[in-house]
Amino acid sequence: MSPALALGLVGLLLAGQTAHSMQQRGRRSTLLFFGLALVYALLRELWITSRERPFYVAGSLSVANVAPIIVLGWPLHFYLALWFARRLLKVDLGRERLRILPLALLAAASMLVLALPGEVIGSHLGWWIWQPGNLLDLGWYHGLPLNVLGGWMLTGGMFVLAFLLFEHRHPLRWVNLVALAGSIPFHTLAHPDSWIGLGLLAAYITAAAWSLPRSLAKV
Secondary structure (H helix, E strand, C coil): CCHHHHHHHHHHHHHHHHHHHHHHCCHHHHHHHHHHHHHHHHHHHHHHHHCCCCCEEECCCCECCECHHHHHHHHHHHHHHHHHHHHHHCCCHHHHHHHHHHHHHHHHHHHHHHHHHHHHHHHHHCCEEECCCCCCECCCCCCCECHHHHHHHHHHHHHHHHHHHHHCCCCCHHHHHHHHHHCHHHHCCCCHHHHHHHHHHHHHHHHHHHHHHHHHCCC
């Protein structure tokens, strides 16, 4: 499959997700979700590819050294991850506010299952190319670093958490949005000089896990 055809297919899937979200959640939530997801994904990929030592480079289809299919792929996977989490936990929209943290954690786990096939296919077809020298590069598949698996989960969980906090106007929403923005430089964890970011993000997740249930009880 050519990159252009794959990009068109991802665009159609996103259009379908947008229509589904408009029907289920309404216009405001849909614009919030996909607007935040696209901005976050674009800034994240621009940061990664602008580094002196990017841990991947765009392959056969790129714009400003960024693979558009990756930028569009993030919101596609975010939406699917949240949808799966809601179905598995049997949480309807009316009770979503009370299950924010479980939904974010399950969405994080879902990201791993959802993103792995796309990673394998995209790497095999040359849509992006992993660079040598990545930390934990075990040669598993086309140079895919092992810690990227954790990156999918971390990114998905943090985004879904940020969206749900804003969606339900939670008092922690602005703090979490700052943390989400601050996580962008720390998603290049495939290099040893970025492991400090892992520690900071772990501290944030620990604090969120401790404070979120308590603050929800006060809403």
